[in-house]
Amino acid sequence: QKSRITPEALRRLQGYDFPGNIRELETLVERAIVQSSCGLDLTEELFWQNQPKKQLFRLNLLNAYPKFRHFLRSPWWPDRINYGFTFAFFAFIVAVLCLGPQTRNENFVLNFFWAWWWPLVLLLFPFVGRLWCAVCPFMIYGEIAQKLSLWLWPRQLKKWPRREAEKWGGWFLFGLFALIFLWEELWNLENTAYLSACLLLLITAGAVIFSTIFERRFWCRYLCPIGGMNGLFAKLSMTELRAEQGTCSAECKTYHCYKGGPAEGEGLETNGCPLYSHPAQLEDNRDCVLCMTCLKACPHRSVQVNLRPPAIELWTTNMERNYEVALLFLLFGGIFLHRLPELNNWLGLNVDLTNFWLHLGFSVGALLVPVVVSLIAYGAMQFVYKIKAALENKFVASPPSFVKLAYGYLPLVLGGSLAHYLHLGLGEAGRILPVTWATFGLNGEGLPIWVLHPATIAFLQATTLVFSLLLTVVLTQKIARKSMRSLLGQHLAAIILTASMWWIIIK
Incomplete structure (x- = not known):
């Protein structure tokens, strides 16, 4: 054929x-x-x-630190970590969530998930991008199910329907994430252990089902809601995995990093990139989970792990996608959703949140706040542009598209999310020892706790929001390449949204 x-x-x-x-x-x-x-x-x-591509301000960490290269090429990363620890640990935490106490002050796994994992993973995005996906328990079980199903029922797994996945995959994960947000709010997942376990099992089930249908990690690349969030925030990272395109083009004839194959020279035997990404073709961090399969397979030392200016791809090589921007605003709206009682009090609406349908309607409205504010600001910018063009009777450059400019909000989305979870990370995470004792029915009153004063937490939340706002203004200017005055509408929208988060998170 x-x-x-x-x-x-x-x-x-x-x-x-x-x-x-x-x-x-x-x-x-x-x-x-x-x-x-x-x-x-x-x-x-x-x-x-x-x-030719610009490689300004890049430092290849693999050349600078040979021991780092050795570790990433070793069996420890990530296979021994995944199958020697994460596989069993994930089963344990799900069991504790299902069988243990059901509140966060009595279940250490619930404390770990909401007060440790969320703040830490948000804090790590600017440094290591989508690294979490390399040790993600969801796909560990997906890979095990894939291998087991092929052993029980030898067959050829289906090839990826790339065209359909590129068109609809992002909207699928957007819809799934929206449902998860509403489920989390309406059923209080943060303080209900068995429902948090159901959330983890739901995402694991998706990974398992699609791994038994399609080859490699189709779920991770196109459908996983957590993977979609990770890929979006990974664009802000100060590290990247790339490859020397000239070396790959001139010297490589096997493409084992992409296709998989036996050991060749320095290269090790691999099954190829689980996300079907070639490192020489990566334009951003969205489709790389830093599993280092390509680094292990490459016999030419073409693969690089670079230190770079944070978020540089957003104003250089980024490809705008409608569903990605929709996910960005959904995550932005999630900050307001997580603070629904505070938002209710601030606006003076007095919505009865004990009424399910009123609670649902208000939750959907909270999710829409950032995109509505942003669209109004963009509409105002377009109106000013048209008025100016009509008055001056000459060509006036129009603002960039809404989708392109929307990526400028990304630091504010990350910073706002982190500010929200800081009250858990700095106020509850340090109670892990007494909570662990309580999980097993013991009295942990005399055990040490490490928490910050509420005023200190508020200061750190405020600092995070202000710093994120400044980064958003700078990034928007870099993306648009327009004057500050022409982008004033978007900057005002960012200020309004920051002030709103300040009020509902800190006040």
Whole structure:
């Protein structure tokens, strides 16, 4: 069966000027055929032109710290961690959530999940991006189910429906995340252990089901709500995994990092990238879980783990996606949803939150607050642009698209989420020892606790919000490349949203 070029790949080829003429085109197609499996569609990921890329302000940590390279190529990362610890630990925490006490002040796993995991993972995004996905328990069970199902029922797993997944996958995870947010608020998951266990099992079930249908980690790349959030916030990271495109193009003939294959030279035997991403083709951190499969497979030392300016991809190589921006505003709205009683009091609405339907309606309204404010601000910017163009009777540059500018809010979304969880991380996480004792029916009154004074927590929350606002203004300017005056509407929207979060989180 002959290979076929997908429409997306054809558009990619049509958008390239081919300085090497026909010979370069032949080389690109030959390389794509070798890299793909026989009879598969030739997707856009398989065509990569030798276009020079800016590598300013990058430090390859693998060259700077050889022991770091050795660790990432060792069996410890991440397999021994995943199958030697996380696999069993996850089963244990689900059991404790289901069978143990049901409140956060008596169940140490509930304390760990909401007061430790959430603040820490949010704090780590600017430093290590989507690293959590490399040790995620959901996909560990997905991979085990995949291997077990193939052993019990030998078959060929389905290839990825890439076109449909790219079109609808992001909207699926957006919808699932929205339902999780509402479930979390309406049924008080933060303080109900068995429901938190159900949430973990729900996401694990998705990973297991899709791993027994499709090859590799289809769930992680396209459908996982936590993976979607991680991929979005990973764009802010000061680290990245990339590869030298020239080395991959000139020296590599096997593409084991992408396809998988036996050991070759320095390269180790692998099954290929679980997310079907080639490191030389990565434009952002969205589709890399830092599992280091490519680093282990590469015999040419092409793979790099770089230290870089934070969020640089958002104003250089970022590809805007509608569903990604929808997820951004959903996460933004989640901050207001988590503070629903405070929002109710601040606005003086006196909504009866004990009434399920009123609670549901108010919850949906809270989720919509950031996107409504942002759309009003953008509409005002467009109105000013049209008035100015009409009065001056000459061409006036219009603002960038709403979707493009929306990425400027990303630091504020991350900072607001972190500010919300700081009261748990700094006010409850330090009670883990007495809570652990209480979980097993023991008295832990004399055990030490480590908590900060509420005033100190409020100061740190305020600092986080102000710093996030400043980063949002700077990032918006970098993305838009327009004057401060022309973007005043968006900056005012960011200030209004920051002030609102200040009031409901700190006040």
